Amino acid sequence: MQIRNATDFSLKYTLESGQSFRWTRIDDAYHGVVGGRILKICQIGTTLCVESSATEDETTFVPFLRHYLDIGRDVPKILAEVDNDAYMHRAIEKLWGMRILNQELWETVASFILSQNNNVPRIRGIIRRLSERFGERLTLARYVDYSFPTPDALATTTEDELLACGTGYRASYLRDAARAVVSGELALASVKQMPYPEAKRELMRRNGIGEKVADCICLFSLGHLEALPIDVWIKRIFETLYLRRRATHHEIRDFAHTYFGEGVGYAQQYLFHYVHEYPDWADAEHLSLIKADVPTAIENGKSALN
């Protein structure tokens, strides 16, 4: 099956920018599990070639996948709105086509609970072991993978079995969240209907979901582009490039939202991935890109800073 006219889209940057932990590149094709089936996707120009382990109805599958990959949203327009300085301009230019996924909600909740105080390779390993242990075996040709465990599967297991997958102290957070979904105390279907502030607040009622994880869920699953997950990297980036001083999360949030506007989630993702792709992100040459623009940036953000 093919998806045509995927313009201003990069499969590589979209799937390798730390928002999903489930995709593996083999040669030029990405293999992953979405919605209980294995997908194999490769990009040739503006065409995506897709294979599925399930029998797909093209009339529903193509729109589903376009939504998952955020194709169809006018991302160039959003990027134009956050393109406020030479530094951001370079990030957009280098990572052109990167989009923010709309991932399945339960998987995103569970994955980012596991992400706290952890690194991407380890998070991927934990999720892989949880899926092997509690998910359903799937095959596409000779490729084998496992569906993400259902809330029920994780709610009815023991904490020791979760620990055996490498979750560490996050095991109880994960199991409690699974139980809350099963009991209906955390109503995922209704969270999907909520505007950003309510969705975030509802998610943060769970033990193990703080502000950053809630923002990741809002951004990477629910399409709330005004969400700004502040991890150690985003804090470092804003302190180094824009605020040029030690800053609290509140100050960073205030500045970023004023400076970048409604598309701050997209701006954040380009900055986050850029500094990972380019380890020299804060060298003299890079700092010179933004130096002339900083006073403007601070000025634009000042109304929110005091």
Add this chain to the structure above:
DNA sequence: TTCCAGGAGAGAG
């Protein structure tokens, strides 16, 4: 050995 990773919670001040 220590430090770090897409942090959060509990407690103290």
Add this chain to the structure above:
DNA sequence: CTCTCTCATGGA
């Protein structure tokens, strides 16, 4: 409100 300490794990 902010600051500090701890939490399990493995790779650098």
